[in-house]
Amino acid sequence: MRGVIEELEREGLVGVKDGKLVFTEDGRKRAEKIVRLHRLAERLLSDILGFKDVEEHACRFEHLIDDEVEEAICTLLGHPQVCPHGRTIPAGNCCIVKETEVERVIYRLSELSQGDERD
Numbered sequence: 001m002r003g004v005i006e007e008l009e010r011e012g013l014v015g016v017k018d019g020k021l022v023f024t025e026d027g028r029k030r031a032e033k034i035v036r037l038h039r040l041a042e043r044l045l046s047d048i049l050g051f052k053d054v055e056e057h058a059c060r061f062e063h064l065i066d067d068e069v070e071e072a073i074c075t076l077l078g079h080p081q082v083c084p085h086g087r088t089i090p091a092g093n094c095c096i097v098k099e100t101e102v103e104r105v106i107y108r109l110s111e112l113s114q115g116d117e118r119d
């Protein structure tokens with residue numbers, strides 16, 4: 001554990017404030033990003049791929065997601081705000097600008113009225 005903290009300190013992700021270990025701005029962002037990728041992976045696995053038990057898969061999947069893929073997944077999913085467990089997904093850049101470059105291609109059935117056509 002000691003070594004891990006030292007490494008985080010060296011990378012400027014944590015610092016000591018009033019004798020307590022705290023995240024720096026960079027560290028907080030990094031931690032948020034990890035949480036975001038994990039929860040986006042969970043949503044993708046459950047909403048699109050139909051997995052019931054997403055936890056384990058999400059843990060491995062999140063490491064394959066780079067920035068570009070992250071935004072594409074987020075946009076595809078319609079910028080979800082919570083994971084399948086109801087926990088908050090930290091907003092990414094794409095959620096703030098709500099990019100329309102990658103068109104949302106998945107629609108929930110309830111969003112499609114009968115005879116609705118999309119091209």
Ligand SMILES: [Zn+2]
Pocket residue numbers: 039042083084085086087
């Ligand atoms: Zn979750």
Ligand SMILES: [Zn+2]
Pocket residue numbers: 071074075079080092093094095096
């Ligand atoms: Zn987004």
